[in-house]
Amino acid sequence: PPRYAASLASGKSEGRNRPVSELARIHGFRILTERGLQTRTGPNRDQAPDPAEVSELRTAGIQGLTDPDALVRRCAAEALGAWRDAGNVQPLLDALAAADREDTHLVYVLRKALRDQLNDDAIFREVAARPLSARDARAIADVAVAVKSEPAGSFLIKHRQSFVDD
Numbered sequence: 001p002p003r004y005a006a007s008l009a010s011g012k013s014e015g016r017n018r019p020v021s022e023l024a025r026i027h028g029f030r031i032l033t034e035r036g037l038q039t040r041t042g043p044n045r046d047q048a049p050d051p052a053e054v055s056e057l058r059t060a061g062i063q064g065l066t067d068p069d070a071l072v073r074r075c076a077a078e079a080l081g082a083w084r085d086a087g088n089v090q091p092l093l094d095a096l097a098a099a100d101r102e103d104t105h106l107v108y109v110l111r112k113a114l115r116d117q118l119n120d121d122a123i124f125r126e127v128a129a130r131p132l133s134a135r136d137a138r139a140i141a142d143v144a145v146a147v148k149s150e151p152a153g154s155f156l157i158k159h160r161q162s163f164v165d166d
Helices: 002-009 022-041 051-064 070-082 086-098 104-118 121-129 134-144 150-162
Strands: none
Touching (some): 086 121, 121 150, 134 150
């Protein structure tokens, strides 16, 4: 099922050579979101997810962030936010930078997905240790105020010292 949902979300139908509809892609991403949340809070939360499934999800999610359909893009962002992995942060940052500010729903979901990733201290530390562009550092600082952790506080202090406010 996660692989099937990833194939739906990516717009490919298993065993068929035809594209799937926006509605099917949206449904696929919503399934992936629920599965991601279950891996963090469900009875099997101590089991590491299958790396192949996570890779398929990331590929589908990254492709979904540039889908022509706005709701598919939002659902892709939500799915990437539900599956915590440091590798999901940069695609979310890039999508946030490219997002049309008039699409407030997309901007909100991207910021929420980024915040959800950074709620994991290990991910926040890994991201903060990377060289970040000024754009990415500002985007992270923008959502870090909603992350209640020591890494978030440390990042915000360093950010404040390093960058001049706009």
